[in-house]
Amino acid sequence: MTSHPTLSLDGKIALVTGGSRGIGAATVRMFAQAGARVAFNYQRAKTAAEQLVQECGADFCHAVEADLTGMANAGPLVRAAVERFGGLDVLVVNHGIWGADDVAIDRMPDEQWRHTLAVNLDSTFALVKHAVAQMKRQARGGHIVLVSSTAGQRGEAFHADYAATKGAIISMTKGLSTELAPDGIYVNCVAPGWVLTDMTAGALDDKPRRAEIFSKIPLGRVAGPEEIAAPILFLCTKHAGFITGEIFNVNGGAVLVG
Secondary structure, three states, X not given: OOOOOOOOOOOXXXXXXXXXXXXXXXXXXXXXXXXOEEEEEEOOOHHHHHHHHHHHOOOOEEEEEOOOOOOOOHHHHHHHHHHHHOOOOEEEEOOOOOOOOOOOHHHOOHHHHHHHHHHHHHHHHHHHHHHHHHHHHHOOOEEEEEEOOOHHHHOOOOOHHHHHHHHHHHHHHHHHHHHHHHHOEEEEEEEEOOEOOOOOHHHHHOHHHHHHHHXXXXXXXXXXXXXXXXXXXXXXXXXXXXXXXXXXXXXXOHHHHO
């Protein structure tokens, strides 16, 4: 009988941040379908989180309310995943904020800058710190996938705060991949472009702006959340066994022409 390769996470335990909607929810679903037990956090979308747990099954899925602004709640979130499922093999840092309104650097409020860094970068550092500590205690390796953006590679005018955090995540990926390789912990990054989510809906619902966005994507459309979740899943399977420190572009070719 011919054997067909499958993207399996049988027996693995994962934590996905921002898992109640968009890319995060698609990732939770795919991980559960691949056999993983998945904890995820939500902040305000309690109903969506409960529906996702019901859809995937409480034996495979666990929702935790946690505000990931800054570093305070990262450790408790990691511990909640470990306490629920008995360990941690995969961390996917997916949560983040992006303001749909353009803000020139000379008009950007200091509070906006600090808040974007607190959500997008400070919490990422803390999550990785606590997850790595758990993975090292287990001594069985692990996978970390950080979600960046095309903005982290080429910048984004009028969104300096967002671009700075996403660029930092790319640098973290590269440095951590070599630091953690001796421990068998793989660290990779997925860099989406435009994706149809709640965060981008306002921009994409504006017809002139939508046309402008589409014109700059060689494939002529934006991604669906599942098209980002699938590469995240792949990077956590045995089929990515010789990949670490990679920035996986999933943006319809936009990063090449912007």
